[in-house]
Amino acid sequence: MAAKKSQQFDPVETLNAIEEKFEMFQILNEEGEIVNPDADPKLSDEDLQELMRRMVYTRILDQRSISLNRQGRLGFYAPTAGQEASQLASHFALEKEDYILPGYRDVPQLIWHGWPLHQAFLFSRGHFMGNQMADDLNVLPPQIIIGAQFIQAAGVALGIQKRKKEAVAVTYTGDGGSSQGDFYEGINFAGAFRAPAIFIVQNNQYAISTPRELQTSAKTIAQKAVAAGIPGVLVDGMDPLAVYAVTRDARERAIKGEGPTMIETMCYRYGPHTMAGDDPTRYRTSDIDSEWEKKDPLVRFRKYLEAKNLWNEEKENEVIEQAKEEIKAAIKQADAAPKQKVTDLLGLMYEEVPFNVQEQLDIYKAKESK
């Protein structure tokens, strides 16, 4: 005898109800108009200009990095154009005391947190001096193993909580990263400890070539936060004001002891996955590209600021010139880094050099002095 459905818990209905709740949050639309005035973070004019400056600078850095890579003057590089709002507006909501655990595409946030540009170039070239972080710089080198930064972020956040610091741990991955076991373990651990962490998933629609729909049956990635019992937010990742506002809110909750938040930023990478042979035309059409280009974070923010009389071509050109000059100087500085030797690498293995490493150090020292 079939039970009366009305008296039963309906799992499908519950799932649908939850998924519908995750609507994309937006403040600034594609035309650069405020559509959600109540949520406007009301940044000062200087802050608005600074955020624009960083986005323009980073777009130039991306263009120059791609061309330097093509000239063989940079190594591993994961393009960032299209993700400026997701990366830089979320970072703009942070403080110097906050600890960043980046993925490999998150070089811009590290730079604006204080990682010198020439070190970012050394990292790209595969030189250990790129990853030598200053004592007061609260960052890890870019993570390569996708998802590993999520469990480590839970640990950093728990440490911050135990130290009673007023800070948060912030980590970034992509839509592909949200399928990793470490993604779940990270948000679940941080939730269980109510640790001050912010988990940001930059959903740029493709994990290399695999489209977002193939990653999960979940309608949004943000809703995965529900399973860990923590707040999840779906935000327009091409809207700098919305990304800033939700990150700032997450930070405030974390500082107050209310635990972690997971943020999904809907965005797009215009370029290939990396410069190592990925060809996006194999998995994306130019129609899709141009749909997303209409949402461009720089375009809409520029319109918004121009309407407020806070931005103009002259200002933009100043930033572009400054970026180009600084990149040139940083490349020169990176060129001056000493060549890596096997003795350097062996010397970095342990605090106290063990017998086997010492023997090899002696052998390579002799070879290198020839």
Added chain:
Amino acid sequence: MAQLTMIQAITDALKTEMKNDENVLVFGEDVGNNGGVFRATEGLQKEFGEDRVFDTPLAESGIGGLAIGLALQGYRPVPEIQFFGFVYEVMDSISGQMARMRFRSGGSLNSPVTIRSPFGGGVHTPEMHADSLEGLMTSQPGLKVVIPSTPYDAKGLLISAIRDNDPVIFLEHMKLYRSFRQEVPEEEYTIPLGKADVKREGKDLTIITYGAMVQESIKAAEELEKEDYSVEVIDLRTVQPLDIETIIASVEKTGRAMVVQEAQKQAGIAANVVAEITDRAILSLDAPVLRVTAPDSIFPFSQAEQVWLPNAKDIVETAKKVLTF
């Protein structure tokens, strides 16, 4: 001085270091209120509080990530992996991350983590709990791998491991936890990592071994003594890095050597020790360097452990081959 089992000596070492350094944190599955499934962390949460001794959600990879993150905040994490057979779930954190932290940050960061874990066989655990995976660990540059064989060594080695500024895998043989007691000083003391210990002196043959096979090798040596063979037993104590100096000095003295490990024969510690001996002391050898190991099958179901694990009888048999070559 008290007569302690190895597990009591381990608890004692944890207590000692928790008192010495407030940055030492102990965590893992069931290590808090429950004191660990083997009771290695018994009483620690009561004494040091839930902030420093705490249970985690059940996820080994998460435990590894937690340790790395806490270390980045200046802590000295001592996580427990409940059984070393579960280590595959946390391999990226160990080999991919902790072992690389100092290297890939150009020396600007480190991972002073000590991972404690029960390992080895002979106590009839369910499938996939027991295993001898030390060889897997020693193949990763950047780690140190420590395996005590006595209560006294366990305390001194664990204190050294916790104080070490590089990641240490500290493997505790399950069969040794409560198999015998030994005088263990109440005060703190350290035993340097990377230093072997001559557990029994002899002049005809050197047995190089570690973990539960130390006791088996001593038994074998006593047996061989009845036939007038004088056998030296070296307990490696640290299997990465190896104490080459002690091994070679002994082999040069006796002219005959064999290596005993509980693990399977393929790859592993014993093969490495044999290679080091032939590299460095081949002209001192009067016989081939043989190995006593478990056979190259998957670690067996519990009812087959006793026929599979190497024992003193196997050691005597191989020792005679080396001695009479």
